[in-house]
Every structure is written in C-alpha cells, then in structure tokens.
Amino acid sequence: MSEVLKAPQQDRSRATRQRLLEASVESLAEVGYAATTVSVVAARAGVSRGAAQHHFPTRADLFAAAVEYMTEVRLAEIRAQAAALPSGAGRTEAIVGMLADVYTGPLFRAALHLWVAASTEEALRQQIVRLESHVGRQAHRALLDVLEVNERTPGVRETVQGVLDMARGLGLADLLTDDSARRRGIVRQWSRILDQALRDPGV
Secondary structure, three states: OOHHHHHHHHHHHHHHHHHHHHHHHHHHHHHOOOOOOHHHHHHHHOOOHHHHHHHOOOHHHHHHHHHHHHHHHHHHHHHHHHHOOOOOOOHHHHHHHHHHHHHOOHHHHHHHHHHHHHOOOHHHHHHHHHHHHHHHHHHHHHHHHHHOOOOOOOOHHHHHHHHHHHHHHHHHHOOOOOOHHHHHHHHHHHHHHHHHHHHOOOO
C-alpha cells in the first residue's frame, strides 16, 4: 500500500480513536459505569462495536485511555490559559478557579464512576490504580508549572498537593447539587492562602 493511501487511513483511525475516547467520558459522566457499555460508546461515537474493540480490546482499556486522554486535554487547556494570564493580583485565583472547573466538570464525574467500579472489579482496579498514579503526577507537574514554583522549596510540594486535594473535594461536593456559589468563596480564600504559602514558604 502506498504512503498516499496510508495517510488518510491513519487520519481516520486517529479520528475514530478520539471520538471513542470523548464519547466514553461523556457517557460515564452522564449515565455512569454500568450503563456505559462498549456498544453504547460506539453508538455515541458513530462507529461499529467491532471498530471500538479494534482500538480497545477491553472495556477497561477504553475507559482508562479515555480518562488519561481527556486529562491531558484539560491540563493542556489550563497551561494555555494560564500562559495568557498577566502576573500579579488575581493570577493565582484564576488558576485555582480553572483547576476547580476541571474537578467539577464531566471528566471528574467520569473518573469518579470508574473509581467506584474499580473498588469491586479487580481487572479494572489494576488499570485505574496505574492511571491514577500517572494522572496525579501530570496534574501536580502542571500546577507547579503554571504557578511558576519549584517543588524543591520546602513546603511547596505539600502545598500544591493540598490544592489538588481541595479541588477533588469540591468535585465531590458538586456531584449531587450545584455548589458553585459556595465554591467561589472557597477558591478565593484558598488562593490567598496559596499565595502566602508559596511566596513565603518559610512562614
């Protein structure tokens, strides 16, 4: 097969894979783990079940890849948005607000359904434990970068991890009811604490 013919096929394959990943997160967030079968995801993505299984042999493979992919997309968005922010007052709050938006959005809801399912399904648990470790490192590194701080400075690593844990807690609080009004005040206060802790780590 010529290279001319291979290129369009590879493009179609990548596009199919991306649609499957996006459809997986959307379905998990909307209807949960039990209702999100490979057939449901394939239908949402507009492809056959066979095509879905060609890309992802198992359901666990599909869901883990979906959460990893969408995490990379959301963190890239935060990096790009943060790069456009001016330095000075309000920057930290804007960054923490972006992080809170990720953890109160569809991606976190999808991941949460996977965590719950993984607690009772060993094959899925093994996938999600590895995924959580990888995604956690990615999120930690991204937050260090956009805040422009060095984790070698005493206290910085723990402070940044605390912000990530706070954002995850906000995601849980928002799961059943709209918690946005209360969340704005929490983000503002955490940002003040974060600014003081990172700029004066010895305090």
